[in-house]
Amino acid sequence: MSLFSRPLLAGAVLSSTLALCACVDLAPAYERPGAPVAATWPAASAPAPTGTHDAADIGWRDFIVDDRLRRVVELAIANNRDLRIALLNVENARAQYRVQDSARFPAIGGSAGFTRASTAGIAGNTANVSVALSGYEIDLFGRVKNTSDAALQSYLGTAEGARAARITLVASVATQWLALAADAETLRLDERTLVADSRSLDLNRRMHDLGAIKGLPVVQAQAAAEATRGAVAAGRAQVQQDRNALTLLVGREPPEDLLPLQALPDEATVMVDVPAGLPSRTLQQRPDVLSAEHSLQAAQLDIGVARAAYFPTITLTGSAGTASTGLSGLFKSGSGSWSFGPSVTLPILDGGALRAGVDSARAQRDIALATYDKTVQTAFSEVADALAVRATLAERLAAQQAQVRANETALRFAEALFRNGGSSYLEVLDAQRGLYGAQQSGIALALAEQDNRITLYKALGGGWKESN
Numbered sequence: 041m042s043l044f045s046r047p048l049l050a051g052a053v054l055s056s057t058l059a060l061c062a063c064v065d066l067a068p069a070y071e072r073p074g075a076p077v078a079a080t081w082p083a084a085s086a087p088a089p090t091g092t093h094d095a096a097d098i099g100w101r102d103f104i105v106d107d108r109l110r111r112v113v114e115l116a117i118a119n120n121r122d123l124r125i126a127l128l129n130v131e132n133a134r135a136q137y138r139v140q141d142s143a144r145f146p147a148i149g150g151s152a153g154f155t156r157a158s159t160a161g162i163a164g165n166t167a168n169v170s171v172a173l174s175g176y177e178i179d180l181f182g183r184v185k186n187t188s189d190a191a192l193q194s195y196l197g198t199a200e201g202a203r204a205a206r207i208t209l210v211a212s213v214a215t216q217w218l219a220l221a222a223d224a225e226t227l228r229l230d231e232r233t234l235v236a237d238s239r240s241l242d243l244n245r246r247m248h249d250l251g252a253i254k255g256l257p258v259v260q261a262q263a264a265a266e267a268t269r270g271a272v273a274a275g276r277a278q279v280q281q282d283r284n285a286l287t288l289l290v291g292r293e294p295p296e297d298l299l300p301l302q303a304l305p306d307e308a309t310v311m312v313d314v315p316a317g318l319p320s321r322t323l324q325q326r327p328d329v330l331s332a333e334h335s336l337q338a339a340q341l342d343i344g345v346a347r348a349a350y351f352p353t354i355t356l357t358g359s360a361g362t363a364s365t366g367l368s369g370l371f372k373s374g375s376g377s378w379s380f381g382p383s384v385t386l387p388i389l390d391g392g393a394l395r396a397g398v399d400s401a402r403a404q405r406d407i408a409l410a411t412y413d414k415t416v417q418t419a420f421s422e423v424a425d426a427l428a429v430r431a432t433l434a435e436r437l438a439a440q441q442a443q444v445r446a447n448e449t450a451l452r453f454a455e456a457l458f459r460n461g462g463s464s465y466l467e468v469l470d471a472q473r474g475l476y477g478a479q480q481s482g483i484a485l486a487l488a489e490q491d492n493r494i495t496l497y498k499a500l501g502g503g504w505k506e507s508n
Contacts (some may be wrong), residue, residue, distance in 0.1 A: 055478075064181050065182040066344040067343055068340055068344070070337055072333070073336075073409060075323070077323075078319065081423070081424060082427070088158055095496070095497050096401055098503055100207070100502065101114065102310070103503075104214060105170040105308075105309060105310055109213075109214060112217055112294050113214065115291070117209065119290060120209055120291045128197050128206035133195040136195070137188075141188040143177070143184050146173055147174050147175070147176065148174075149172055149174065151168075151171075151172070158242040163365060168362065170360065171355060171359065173356060173359070173380075174356060175355050178356065178357050180354065181348040185344055186348070193334045193338035194338050196334045199328040199329075200331035201327070203327040204327035204328050207327065212439060212500040213286070214309065216282065217300060217381040218308060219282055219285075219487065220300060221305065222487040224301045226278075226337065226480060227275035227278075227279055229476075230268060234265065234272050234470075238265055240261050260466065261465065262464050262473065263470055286397055304486055311493060312496055314423065319423070322500060323501070326387075326419050326500070329501070332411055332415040332416075335411065335412070336411075339408040340403045342401045342404055346394075349397060350461075353384070354383070357381065357382075358378075358381070359379050360379075395409055421501060422499040423499045426496040427496070429488070433492060436485060440485050448475055455468055
C-alpha cells in the first residue's frame with residue numbers, strides 16, 4: 041500500500057459510514073391531496089357505457105383511424121418546433137437534476153505539478169502528486185437529499201409537460217386538419233351553389249326576354265348569384281389560411297395527397313369511453329395534473345431544505361500526496377503528506393432570514409397546492425363540457441339531416457310553383473337560402489362531432505404511447 045493510500049482509505053471509510061447513517065428528514069410527509077371535484081360526473085352529461093374505447097388504454101396511433109391524418113401527425117411530431125423545445129427542456133431538466141444529485145457523493149480530484157526555480161543562484165526542482173476530497177457535506181438533516189429529490193420532481197414535472205405538449209400537438213393537428221376538410225367542403229358547396237345560381241339567373245333572363253316574367257326576379261337572381269360569388273372567394277381564402285395554419289403546426293408543407301380537400305371524413309378518429317364514476321382517478325392520468333403534482337411534491341421537499349438550514353452543516357475535506365525534488369523520488373519513503381478534517385458551520389444570528397426562508401417555502405407549497413387543485417378542477421370542467429356536447433350530438437345530427445331533407449323538398453315545390461306562375465321568385469330565393477344554410481350547418485355540425493371526439497380524448501389525458 042502506498043504512503044498516501046492509507047489516510048485516503050480511512051477518510052473514505054469515515055465518509056461512507058457517515059453517509060449511510062440515518063439522517064433526519066425535515067420535509068413534511070407527502071400525501072396526495074383529495075381531488076376538489078364532485079365524486080361523479082354531472083348528471084346531465086353522465087356517460088353511458090358504449091363498449092368502445094377508454095382513452096387511458098389507447099395510443100394516438102389507434103385513436104386516429106384516417107391514414108392520411110395519421111401520417112400528417114407523424115410529420116408534425118418530427119418537425120414541430122414547439123414540441124422540439126419541450127423535449128429539449130426535458131433534457132435540460134434531466135441534466136440539472138444530475139448536477140444536483142451529484143452533491144450527494146464525494147468529489148475527489150487529483151493534481152500533479154513540476155516546478156523548477158532558482159534561489160540565491162541555486163536551481164532546484166520540485167515535483168508533486170496529490171488527490172483531494174473537497175467540501176463533502178455529511179447530510180445529517182436531509183438538506184442535500186431533499187434538494188436532489190426536489191430537482192427530481194422538477195424533472196419529472198417537465199417530462200409530463202413534454203407529454204402534454206405531444207398530446208396537445210396531436211389534438212391540434214387533428215383539429216386543424218378536420219377544419220381544413222370542413223372548409224374545403226363548404227367551398228365546394230358554395231361553388232355548386234354558384235353554378236345553380238348562375239343557371240337560375242340565365243333562366244330568369246330568358247323568361248324575361250320572352251315576356252314571361254318582369255324584371256324584378258332577374259335582379260333578385262343576379263343579387264343571389266353575386267352573394268354566392270363573394271362567398272366562394274371568401275371560402276378560397278379560408279381554405280388557404282387553413283393550409284397555412286396546418287403547415288405551421290406540422291413544421292413543413294404537408295404533401296398534397298395527405299390533405300382532405302375532397303370531403304370531410306365520416307370518421308377520422310374513434311369514439312372514446314368515459315368511466316361512469318371516480319372522475320378524480322380518471323383525471324390523475326392527465327399530464328398537466330401529474331405535472332402539477334410533481335411541482336407540489338418539489339415544494340414540499342423545499343420545506344425540508346429550508347428547515348435544515350437551522351442546523352449545523354458538517355463538511356469534510358482532505359488531501360494526500362507526495363512531493364520530491366525529482367520525479368524518481370516521488371513515491372519513496374518519507375515523501376508523502378496528508379491532511380484530513382471536518383468543518384462545522386452553525387447559524388447563530390441571521391436577522392430572521394432562516395425563519396423567513398421556511399415561511400417562503402411553506403407559501404410556495406400552498407401556492408403549488410392551490411395550483412394543483414385548480415388544475416384538477418379545470419380538467420374536470422373540460423371533460424364535463426365535452427360530455428355535455430356529446431350528450432346532444434346524436435339528436436342534433438338527426439335533426440339537421442331532417443332539416444336538409446325538408447329544405448330540399450321546399451325548394452322543389454317553390455321552383456315548381458314559380459315555373460307555373462303560382463308564386464313569386466322571392467319564395468324560390470327563400471327556399472334556396474334555407475337549403476344552403478341547412479347544408480352549411482350540417483357541415484359545421486359534422487365537424488363539431490369530430491372535434492368533440494378529439495377534445496374528449498385530450499381532456500381525459502389520452503395515451504401518448506405509440507400503440508396499445
